[in-house]
Structure formats: structure tokens, C-alpha cells
Amino acid sequence: MPREIEKKFLLKNDAWRPLVERRSRMTQGYLASGGRVSVRVRVAGDEAWLNIKAGGLVASRPEYEYAIPVDEARELLALAEGPLIDKTRHFIPAGDLTWEIDEFHGDNSGLVVAELELDNEQQAFPRPPWLGTEVTELHRYYNVRLVQHPYKEWTEAERRP
């Protein structure tokens, strides 16, 4: 079973920006998000994917991803539940790993989250000086939750992890 093991962190400052190797603007929405499974459509440039994740909002969960035609993906986005997520993903290589830093736009503007995908939960990983607090266990930072409760609606307390 393909499994995603992903850790999420806030950023301490902007010192990561000069390290970005490439970036990609992404629009995504959820066809289903209520039950045990979320079904996501993502468009990034001229590529698009269907993504299915199961098992709740935790670091390690089954994940399935399939490339689909971008024109069909745009039609599927129009069927999504609630507003779409619009973000720029910045990629920073770190040895065999890659930091993916999501800078959100629109209703989630101001939110920046670093993600790191690991092969297993015990795997060691670098902690660059710009890396902030880990938020892997805080559900409000998951994209599927940002659709319902966008960053612009967060209280001061919610913005302090």
C-alpha cells in the first residue's frame, strides 16, 4: 500500500526563500472530504492529479495519486465542495529529501507551511535554522480543513501553535 509520511512545520523567518530551486502554483479542491477518505483534484500548470488519502489527519496515511488530463481536472474543480485552495509550492532540495514550502493565497493568505515527506516515521531529517514549530498534529493546518476554516478566519490563539 502506498503510504504518505509527511511532517508539517511553520517557518521562523524568510531565510528559506533564497534556497528555493523551483516553484509551482497549485489550485486544488476536494470532491469528498467528510468520511474516512478525502478525494482531491490538483492542477499545477499543465499537469493535474486525482489524489485519495485515507486514515484521518495524521503524519502517516495511505495515499493514492493518479495523473489525469488537465482540462478534465479543471471541470472537476468546479464540482469541488467549498472554496478552492490556491497556493505556491516552493521546492528546496535537502540531500535525498525535498522541503515543500506552501505559501497560501486568497482566503489563506499569510499562511506558510513547510512539508517534508519521509520514507518511514523513524527517518532522520535536517532541521534548518529557518524551520519553526512542528504542526503535523494540528488538524487546522491540513489543506482539507483550510477549505472549511481558512486562515483569514483563524483567531489569534489559532495562529499561535
Place this chain on the structure above:
Amino acid sequence: MPREIEKKFLLKNDAWRPLVERRSRMTQGYLASGGRVSVRVRVAGDEAWLNIKAGGLVASRPEYEYAIPVDEARELLALAEGPLIDKTRHFIPAGDLTWEIDEFHGDNSGLVVAELELDNEQQAFPRPPWLGTEVTELHRYYNVRLVQHPYKEWTEAERRP
């Protein structure tokens, strides 16, 4: 936008059986079925598909279908909401069209439904003598509904369309 235009009928008798050209055993389940969109996983032999339909239980609706690896499809079936649908689909050619006759097993055993996919809603189609009442507009005959309310639970009134 790919669009499915599909009519559903009951069968008057078994006179269609000698006309079957091929058949395929199918197992399918729904990753999502509550909202505007249903997301279906189907395994038939060594092939499998993800299918997304929108727009309610009507004859004509947007439909998107993507082939996926059968081993992943079997894992996705384990994540489905509610019980799986198990059926044998019988194919009967009819000129440019194909009758697909679904004979259900398990909790839906006893139910047989003929389906015909058309290019547009005005298209003429044959009415062979074994074709029974049209049930396109009766939601209980849709597979997504059979998961929640299987044929074995139908009242006598529900079994008379």
C-alpha cells in the same frame, strides 16, 4: 465535458440470455456518495477504474473515468463506504449500441437491470421483446443507492416499479 447518458430498464424474462456475447464479474464500491459527486472504484478481472459522476441520479450526467492499477483498486475498495456491489455484467451488441445487463449477487441477488448508454437524449434505440419497464428515474435502482438500501431489503411495493 464527458457526459454519460444512460437509460435503465427491468427485464421481462430470460430471453436475453442466449444473446450474451461476453460477460464480466465486477466488484465496486464508493469512496464518496453523499454530496454532489460520487467517486466509485470498480474492479473487473485484471482491470480497474476510478469513476466520478456528478449532478444527481438522472439519465444524463458528467462522468469521468480513469484506469488505475488493480492492486491499488482492491486496497481502495477496502476504504469504501458501506458494503460492496458484486455483479455480473452481460454484454449484448445491438448495432452501434451495447446492452449491458447487470445481474446482481449478494445482498442484491434477484435484481437484474439492463442499461443502455446513448450519445444524446434524443437518440433512437431498439426495444427488444425481453425489455421491461424503464426505471431510469427511480433512484433505488442506482448502484450508489443499492449500497445503502440493497434489493434484499426492498418491500414488495419497491420491487414493483
